[in-house]
Amino acid sequence: MPNMSNKSLADGKILQDVVDGVGVITFNNPDKRNAMSLEMWEGLGEALTTLRDDPAVRVVILVGAGDKAFVSSADISQFEKTRHNAEASEEYSRRSAAQRALLADYPKPTIACIRGFCLGGGMQVAMLTDIRISGSSAQFGIPAAKLGIAYGYDGLRHLVSLVGPSWARLIMYTGMRIDSAEALRIGLVDRVLPDAELWDATMEIARTISGNAPLAIKAAKITIAQALKDPADRDMAAIKQIGIECMDSADFREGRSAFMEKRKPQFKGR
Template sequence: MSNIEFAEGKILASISQGVGRVVFNQPEKRNAMSVNMWEGLGQALDLFAEDSAVRCVVLQGAGDKAFVSGADISQFEKVRNNADAQKEYDRLTSAGRLRLSTYEKPVIAQIRGFCMGGGLGIAMSTDIRIASEDSQFGIPAAKLSIAYGFDMVRALVDLVGPAHAHMILMTGERFDAREAERIGLVNRVVPADQLDATVETLTATLAGNAPLSLRTNKMTVKAVLQDAADRDMEAIRAAMAGCFDSADYKEGRRAFMEKRKPVFTGA
């Protein structure tokens, strides 16, 4: 399908071969996220959630300069100029953030160029992060006299541990893709000219796997990282039972015995 535009064309959505793709489309500002882009991201994710043919989602930035360079600082004077304005900014962007953080389908961040601040927060909300060698990372909060919310800091600590989180947050400095890979912030780093092909291979694998299994395993991994009191163990057990009772499980067993590739339907 051709691109569907959200947020006045600053969020582009498309679907091809079981993969939903979101492009952050503000290259003149290195794809910095404006308030309405957050709303558009949520709308794009809703579009993919309603389409059973979409097995996984890729997020990427337009052009080769940035994934997302952070929040759109040009809006700060108007929408984030003090603590009360920050609360309103959080309210306006919370729907998109929540939609991404609770999304059931696998989400991949295809990172090239700058992945900074809130952009890194977006990447950390995905399940798998693939970066090109020329990518740059950082959280410059200390250079702006701002602090990031608990959920983003927790995601950072979950990925890299407290020692690396302190270094990233306290220095506010940029670091390269190989360092991001070393500390566990990204899954894989590849040459820039191999980024598209690497992500395409990965999405083809995910699109061919059993949707119920992908959803349940994603749910379980998220639960492991939650406080015990916040885990919905009944939902996890029900999802696991659904996998074993599914037609896809029967298809998987048959395909294994018949030495062929399974055809999963998500049922």
Template sequence: MPDGLRLTTDKMLAAKAGGIGTMTFNNPERRNAVSMEMWEAAEAILADFRDDPEVRVVVITGAGGKAFVSGADISKFESERASEEAVRAYNAQTERVYAMLHGFPKPTIAEIHGACVGGGTALAVCCDLRFCAEDSRFGIPAAKLGLGYGYSGMKRLVDVIGPAFAKEMLFTARLFSAEEARAMGLVNRVLPDAELGPCVAECAATIVANAPLTVRAAKAVINEVLKDESARDRAAVDALVAACFASEDYIEGRRAFLEKRKPVFKGR
């Protein structure tokens, strides 16, 4: 996919520019509620970003300014989730996207405007960094709908905000303000709406300019730290760190420092 904007479906947008891949949920009339078709497109977009060496950072956002993602598109339930088999297929598809994003080898940033509810919160938790606008609201309304919340999604939530806040969010099913979200560690920063996009763009550009192997190794090592001791792959961690020291970028970084210039990293 070349630089610039491409309409993947009428409800999903993908763009690449300056080393940043941007995926936009484009269903603003339904507050970016997500259909099966949109989840399938999201999987394809993320796979493309993952496999493109020119993409170093991925930004996830929602169109329209009123919502990041507001969960499943209920208007599609009759056609997409009317039978047990259809529900299993839908859940499997959403979990593939969540797992792909959570395990993504490159840094990911959620740019959150407005409502971030249900599947939106689950999606945001899968990202490495979460920046939101001051009017953003967060919640998981499963207890108001009689829905069960599965292990994988719950673990990702608990890893980010801890068990006490996860229990409050699930037990009460209420909406939490942006400041409450920051206090519980759900978001990194809260910004005026007009400043959110520029802040995310600046952060993404800063990451793009850094050594890709170092950034990728840092993400992988942090993910290993979060695992139980018995499940950690220390050999893989050591290999990633060793690869940084053996890279051309390590040489470039030292030279740039000595020459008092900005390094130009190539990811090798």
């Protein structure tokens, strides 16, 4: 029987793997600098769903194949066919909306591991993840103003929440490229490492997360997401509920026991 954890989707342009309790999704279109097509968005959704439903997976890394790009943009060669006017663009957005929502509301921690170009649609993917770890080669930008397209509310909301309104305006109005050092300084990425060390460092963070109590991480993820919403939109009941689940969990008992016994806890996520 084939290993369900190793899957190739979207004609091999999305790869899905599991290593040590860490799910890995690879954007595998290096000839086009991993430009995102609709088929790749749909493959991404399928991979995210499989890893979400796999109890062995505690955290998910998104990474680009090769060393040239994370995701360089949406596949502009498709635009003539799929996004040539408002109506077609609306359909394109609708078809990728489910996958974007899946990543935005993902119940497990997500990490973007970024080498090379992270532009446009690639920035959207990276900003939807919880944590962004960058190689020193990375370049960031949103060239929407150079193409004459509006970037969309969700993407800009995430950008503003990371870098603030002034930098969001500068990035959007100029379409400029930002290097990894600048991206770190303005808060667009969380850590920058030499490219050669990037993957091991990202896996190390993922393994650390994977060893912690899943319910406690879920509580943090839910609470931070609610804190970013307008007060009227916050689901305080969801925050209270996950707090109760944590305090009543076997993992909380295990955490206490492990601490007292000076050993590494073995968390089960319940």
